[in-house]
């Protein structure tokens with residue numbers, strides 16, 4: 365149980381709230397925000413979730429009026445960065461965030477940069493930000509409704525890779541058991557999340573797999589998706605979500621790297637480690653961030669250059685573990 369005193373005081377005091385998940389919103393960001401938004405609205409508060417980009421297709425079943433891409437004149441007294449602990453992950457929304465009188469942060473990423481907020485709750489050991497939000501419900505003496513519990517389930521199952529990642533703990537499973545007690549339909553949620561792929565996504569995955577290249581003796585695998593590949597498959601940017609996990613699932617691969625061209629033409633790399641490597645150690649010196657087994661960084665150069673930067677950095681990280 366965290367010490368939520370300061371944050372709870374602000375939740376009770378405020379009347380209007382804007383929640384900010386990180387850019388490229390994922391299941392944890394969207395689910396954590398949604399559960400918190402529903403709780404705040406039950407408390408009689410006005411709340412919006414300000415997205416930096418559209419909900420990806422695999423999360424569109426969560427869509428509801430809380431999610432906005434434009435605040436349309438809604439100005440909040442309290443801004444809460446959720447599953448987001450730094451300025452750089454709020455592009456396009458940072459001015460609105462900083463202009464809010466009371467700023468709070470609830471996050472589980474490794475903290476490396478200062479973040480100008482009044483109160484921060486950060487636990488890099490939490491397997492998902494959804495775990496922290498569930499703890500907030502407990503601290504406030506509230507049992508999540510079925511809808512809130514389902515949002516938290518989505519948050520936790522996606523950030524733990526269906527409980528496969530090393531961030532999964534007994535506490536994670538205990539939390540899920542608690543959510544079952546709130547009446548969630550886990551089988552429906554898993555079908556929505558994992559058995560519901562648009563065919564252009566599968567085609568894009570095939571193109572990405574075709575382009576996979578290996579280095580560090582097969583311990584590292586790298587691939588990419590360009591705008592041209594998306595067009596070829598009839599895919600949208602969200603369709604490459606999860607591709608880095610496919611690369612990591614390959615036999616012998618310890619670090620998977622997936623480089624994705626952004627709408628502005630620049631590239632963003634997602635990295636995943638399987639067992640022992642530290643991809644945050646690769647991402648942080650390159651101006652990125654994340655967790656030990658899942659991290660990312662952005663580049664403003666061409667694809668070949670991105671690869672030239674990442675390959676030696678990943679090789680160096682793997683070379684630290686030659687005893688394994």
Ligand SMILES: [Mn+2]
Pocket residue numbers: 392393447472492493523
């Ligand atoms: Mn998260």
